[in-house]
Amino acid sequence: MKIRSWIFLFFTTLLIGIVSAITVGLILKFPEDSSALEVLLYIFGLIGFGALFSVFSQMGFFAYLTVHRFGLGIFKSHRLWNGVQLVLIAVVLFDLFYLRYTSFHKEGDSLINYILIPLAILIYGLIIAYVKVKQTSNVAFIPTLFFITVVTILEWVPVLKENNTLSLWMGFVPIMLCNTYQILMLHRLLQSNQSKSSKQTKPTAL
Known part of the structure; x- marks a missing residue:
């Protein structure tokens, strides 16, 4: 990826993280009985929060691109590497359910409350993977699903430990939107670079 494309991706992703954090923060906890200064400080805090998770998202994204290349090099085939990723997806989704259940479950809590989040992330990941395939090729399905599920959950771990509704959503929404974006x-930026250099555009695996 060229420097110009990376800069564009960095700042647009940063903007998405900030806007989504402000939106979620104001919806879930609007400081109604506060002065204008307190509201302004609260918004500045949301900006910092969104920017932080945007950076987490971008670090995870480029880390996965590196791991993906290593995986293909080690396993020598998309099929075998995809199988490994599917196993990891299942393990991480189960761990998300199991660890939250064992850490935060209280008597009277419904099991459904702990199943819904992993299930929702999986469904969302399947939808985004389907969209990615439509825009590129079938090879992109498993890597996209892995990134949207596993990498998102790993980036979400710092706020998962708190089990606070406000923190959970203020971390989850920016991370998920940034990762999706x-x-x-990625393939649009890569195709744009290819078209400028060779006047040809080809679908990419990611």
Whole structure:
């Protein structure tokens, strides 16, 4: 990826993280009985929060691109590497359910509350992977699903430990939106670079 494309991706992803954090923060906890200064300080805090998770998202994105290349090199085939990723997806989704259940379950809590989040992330990941395939090729399905599920959950771990509704959503929404944006923009940026250099555009695996 060229420097210009990376800069574009960095700042647009940063903007998505900030806007989504402000939106979620104001919806879930609007400081109604506060002065204008307190509201302004609260918004500045949300900006910092969104920017932080945007950076987490981008670090995870480029880390996965590196791991993906290593995986293909080690296993020598997409099929075998995809099988490993599917196993990891299952393990991480189960761990998300199991660890939250064993850490935060209280008597009277419904099991459904702990199943819904992993299930929702999986369904969302399947949808984004389907969109990615439509825009590129079938090879992109498993890597996209892995990134949207596994990498998102790993980036979400710092706020998962708190089990606070506000923190959970303020971390989850920016991370998920930033990850979705990056994975769906990557092939566009790569194709744009290819078209400028060779006047040809080809679908990419990611």
